[in-house]
Amino acid sequence: MSPLPHALTHWSAEQVARIVPDGPERLPVLTPADIVPIDPAHDFWDMWQIARADGSTVFVDGRSYWFFLGTPRFADPESRHDAARIYLTSHGSDGWRLHGATFPDGFTPGSREWSGSAVLAEDGVTLTMYFTAAGRRGGPHSFEQRLFETVGRFIVDGPDTRTDGWSPPVESVVADGECYRVANEIEAPATGIKGFRDPGFFHDPATGRDHLLFVGSAGWTDALIDGVIGIASRDSADTPWHPGTPLVDAIGVNSELERPHIILRNGLYYLFWSTQARRFAPGLPAPTGLYALVANGMDGPWRPVNGSGLVAGNPAAEPMQAYCWWVTGEGQVAAFVDYAGLNGADASADVSLRRARFGGTAAPFFQLDFAGDRVTIRAATG
Template identity: 60%
Template sequence: MAYGDVWDMWQLAWSDGVTFEAHGRQLWFFLATPILADPEDRHDIARIRMASLGFDGWRDHGWVFPVGWTPGSREWSGCSVLDDDGRTVTIYFTATGRRGGHLTFEQRLFETRGSLDFANGEPVLSGWTPPVESVAADGVYYKVADQAVAPRRGIWAFRDPSFFIDPTDGEEHLLFSGSAGWTDDDLDGVIGVATRTDGRWQLRPPLVEAIGVNSELERPHVIHRDGRYYLFWSSHGRRHAPMLGAPTGLYGMVAERFSGPWRPVNGSGLVAANPVESPFQAYCWWVTAEGAVLSFVDYPGATGHEPPKDPAKRRALFGGTVAPNFHLRFDGETVLPVVTGAPVP
């Protein structure tokens, strides 16, 4: 990648989850910023940027949306879906804060549609429709994530929309990272879901609850493989209950139906983790329908329970680029990494 710091990523996929490819390249979307003195400040100005991946590596293709066009003060993670016409792209994303307002940690789910074209083999996105709020938190199943200041225990969540169409019945679902609306427990993480009914997204009860266990189940997404449903998410070790000693890693569950019941893969739910000696090595693993896994280089070499407190040390350690990829081997309830080091295609 030739641009600044990049992190949370997702690919352009057909509605069935299969990764789109054209001219020998896949299209990927990242959160991105210029290189800042303190990499933790990136969350306050993040925007979505597009890149492509082929056997010759990465190419940068610039910002997805015009400056100041989306309804938040910054853009956080989502997903990108290509219609069957091969041209219409829907991007689901998190609008964080309010455009032109004070910095807050309010999170809302939005979607917009545009057109994908190619000019001399280079992808071009244009013609975005005005962003529409997909679905709003109800305060019952899901807390309204409207905090002005980030508490030490972590902010509430209503973010990271991910589209999934169930191949067995054609129902369309939107997964997201949420905070349970019915508890005051600091460990209130859930994986939320909305289902499209009569053309509108309708909130449903969470697919997975982690009350008393974890406060952040981030970037949830489902793939359908070998007749089973696999649900994946990422979580920081420090967001788990301390007595668990759970690592920062990629976690997952499996079910025979989208509605569940969901069972932890590998017995524990852990699919891949950072090494003990480098607990912040990578983060935000994204699993494609083909079983490829991408993440970003976070703070390799950092130790302890938190990233370094000194901004200069954080800057010196922060990767802000794509981590080495790997693939997963699926065997029913067992999902294990297979390291390849080769480009994803």
């Protein structure tokens, strides 16, 4: 269908303004014991689990399997975005294990690999990866973002657990420049790059249709703050994706609604995303955190969870301690440790402080409780 120059639902400044400074949505301050490296030689951040089409997490012999963006540990952790690759890890009772790079060297069409989602077929082996190609391999550096997918094999064989046999990556959805702005900036402005990334797969059992959600920038406005959650849909795996009307816009409110994904609970559709405090319009009292809207179906209207949209925010004492919250079909939440233990210090111009305080590892999981339009934090689960 042809995209319309608007979104189904507007996330408003009035809704965001309902956030209170010390509400129950705030997460506890991380302790040193909470920050355990997945691998001491690497930094890891954005993550997503291997899931089935119904959103349930895949477990093999008591372990769940997760993809992270990762790099070797650079002197400045902010350099990681220009070298990111996707790594396979797993989590079990003994903690995290690193299983290695997901794709062969030079396989993907970007100069680096950014976030996505992964779906395992019923055979337990065939794995589809949806991911973002940032820049172009062999080309000059840029912040161009394109959505791709590839199909490979997920092999669990003790220490040799791996993915292999990937098909040539195929571009899933292309920004039209009208509804979804083309994200192809050469330099990153201080206000943040435009978005067309983070494909999150969702199968709607009510209709049988598949959907890809993604972070985008509205193409129908010149507003600087122009974040949207976009969607593309298809009738079956044998048919192409078709972009549709964005589910949500935050024009004038927030410029970056990252890692959007949907889970079903008690017949309701919960649309989650992460965003950072600095992406909100000036004056809005919103923390870096996990946000959500809820609806009775994909056609909306979408209502802000907890009245404001905030589900879990960083504590005021450590406003940058974690990021990129990802909610599994079981309501468990993963994130990565960002800049923890700053104690009010400003690391923006201090490389050594950034290196000392960047976690670059998984944060402790926590669980959510769902009750209609309310979603609350239960407790840490390890």
